[in-house]
Every structure is written in C-alpha cells, then in structure tokens.
Amino acid sequence: MNRLKRNGIHHNSMVKRIAPPHTVHGVFIQDAVDFLKALPDSSVQLILIDPPYNLDLDEWDSFNNYLDWAKGWLNQIHRILSDSGNCVIFGGFQYQDLKKGDLLEILHYTRHKTDLRFTNLIIWYYKNGMSAHRFFANRHEEAVWLSKTSKYYFDLDSVRVPFDEATKMMYKKDKRLNPESVDKGKNPTNVWEIGRLNGNSSERVGHLTQKPAELIRRFVKALSFEGSIVLDFFAGSGTTGRVCIEERRHSLLVDSDKKLHGYLDKHIKQIEANMFLPKYSLMKDANIDMVLKEINLVNRRSLHSTSIMEHRNE
Numbered sequence: 001m002n003r004l005k006r007n008g009i010h011h012n013s014m015v016k017r018i019a020p021p022h023t024v025h026g027v028f029i030q031d032a033v034d035f036l037k038a039l040p041d042s043s044v045q046l047i048l049i050d051p052p053y054n055l056d057l058d059e060w061d062s063f064n065n066y067l068d069w070a071k072g073w074l075n076q077i078h079r080i081l082s083d084s085g086n087c088v089i090f091g092g093f094q095y096q097d098l099k100k101g102d103l104l105e106i107l108h109y110t111r112h113k114t115d116l117r118f119t120n121l122i123i124w125y126y127k128n129g130m131s132a133h134r135f136f137a138n139r140h141e142e143a144v145w146l147s148k149t150s151k152y153y154f155d156l157d158s159v160r161v162p163f164d165e166a167t168k169m170m171y172k173k174d175k176r177l178n179p180e181s182v183d184k185g186k187n188p189t190n191v192w193e194i195g196r197l198n199g200n201s202s203e204r205v206g207h208l209t210q211k212p213a214e215l216i217r218r219f220v221k222a223l224s225f226e227g228s229i230v231l232d233f234f235a236g237s238g239t240t241g242r243v244c245i246e247e248r249r250h251s252l253l254v255d256s257d258k259k260l261h262g263y264l265d266k267h268i269k270q271i272e273a274n275m276f277l278p279k280y281s282l283m284k285d286a287n288i289d290m291v292l293k294e295i296n297l298v299n300r301r302s303l304h305s306t307s308i309m310e311h312r313n314e
C-alpha cells in the first residue's frame, strides 16, 4: 500500500470519498423485499438492519416459517452491495423452539447459501436488562458484520476509543510504541458496552425496539463513508436515518409501517437542536429512481472536492 502511494498509484481497495454539501434521505413505506427487488446492483455501501425475529413482540413480529421469509431479503443483499460494501444484521440467539428465527439461522444461511463473507461478530453488551431465575440473565445482543468482497471498507480510525490521560502518558514513555498510534486511541474490540434505551430515555421516540443512536453510529462511521449510501430496510423509528444525517451519509429508510414518518420527525427534532447539524433533505414516499438520481446529482456536484481515501482490512 505504501509503495503504491509513493509511486502515485491507488490501491484497488481505496474508495472515492465525497464530501457532499448536503445529504439525501429517502423514506419508503413498503415491504422490504419488494423494495430490494427494485434496487440496482452494487448501489449501496452499507446495509444496516435490525429485523423482526418472530418473537411476537408486535404484529410485525410473527411468521409461520421465519427462514423462508428471511430468504427473500437475504438473497438480495450480495447483489445490492457495492464491492467495498458491508452488511450488519442485528439479532440474538433465541432459546425457544425451532419455529423462532434467530441470528444463528441467518448466519448459517448466509454462510452456506450466499456469497457474503462473514467478517466479525459484535457483542453489544449492556448493564440494564431483565432479571431471570431459570438461566443467567441476558445482558447482550449480537450483530453480524458481513461483506461482499475482501476489499470491504473499514475505517477503524474513525471509531477508535481514546486512552485516558494517565495511560496515554505511560504509553508515550514506552519506546516500543508509536506515539502517533497512542494518540489515535485503541481498537474498540468486538465487545461494545453501550447502554440500552430505558423506557424514559430522552432519546426515545415511541418505537418498541428502538436502538441507541450511539450503537448505530459506530457501524455507520466505520463501515461507510461520507456521501455513500446506507440502507435500512427494517427502519423502525429511523435511527439509522438520524445517524446518517448527523454523519453526512445518504440513507434509504424502508418500513412497512407508516408510523416511521412520525418517529423520524421526532428523531430529527432532537438533533435539530445541534447548530452544527449538516444540511440534509428528506424525500418521503418518492420513487426509488428519483431518490438515487438526486443522490447522484448531489455527489457529482461535489466531485471537484473529491479525495481518494485509503482503507486497510484489519
């Protein structure tokens, strides 16, 4: 990589990074599989989804044959992702009968029946949760990170965790360590401690299974880049869209429930209090081709300020 750089040649794992003047966010009330079928090949950088798991949590969470249903969208992911693309699927391991769907079944299916590559399993660890008496109380959920090719985009530096001052001072005295790396911070590892949203959390917008923005942010920052497209086809309250507005990514948000509109408005009200919020536009119930055209237009306008960015697979 460094030799190529010295010779002014770009490695084929580098991606174009565009700093768009504003971002575009398409909101679609539609069935996920119908939506995916209309998406062009290689059009999305990051798919980030938190699907239903047949747990009867709500009316959208009940299926006779979970995996048969899930295959409908799992089979579209590889086609839709760009070559540097990533996919994150949230879930958990259920202890109930086989009728229930869970992340294990999804992982098994993607490994044996698709060309997606399994890159990482992330454990989302939280301290707040339900008590239990017949087993150890659960304090984690999982997310699988899949990629389309070995040239997947990964920006570790954007999500490094700073060392505390005392550790930093100590490490800087250690001649074996590179001071620049110490300044950058440490790899967050694949166990992330982030609190769940309590019922009375100010971040709540009313959706039963809303994920914390901080959890989504880490994936968005590390696995996509400014001006790229992030797709969430089980958008729920639109947490992914909220984070994409803040982090200058375009987003496509799909949910079969039209309540997504109201939830998203509440998310946006929360972030609009930030005077540094980047500019964005919402396209509600627009045609997918129109939204993609608009995103292309915005990105093309900012092409003059395009820079090539390196990424390494770590």
Ligand SMILES: C[S@@+](CC[C@H](N)C(=O)[O-])C[C@H]1O[C@@H](n2cnc3c(N)ncnc32)[C@H](O)[C@@H]1O
Pocket: 030, 031, 032, 033, 050, 051, 052, 060, 207, 209, 210, 211, 212, 233, 234, 235, 236, 237, 238, 239, 240, 254, 255, 256, 257
């Ligand atoms: C677990 S929730 C996602 C919550 C989201 N991560 C958040 O932070 O708000 C799953 C969502 O999938 C939606 N859903 C279920 N079946 C769907 C389908 N066939 N097509 C599109 N959306 C669907 C539900 O309406 C629900 O809002």
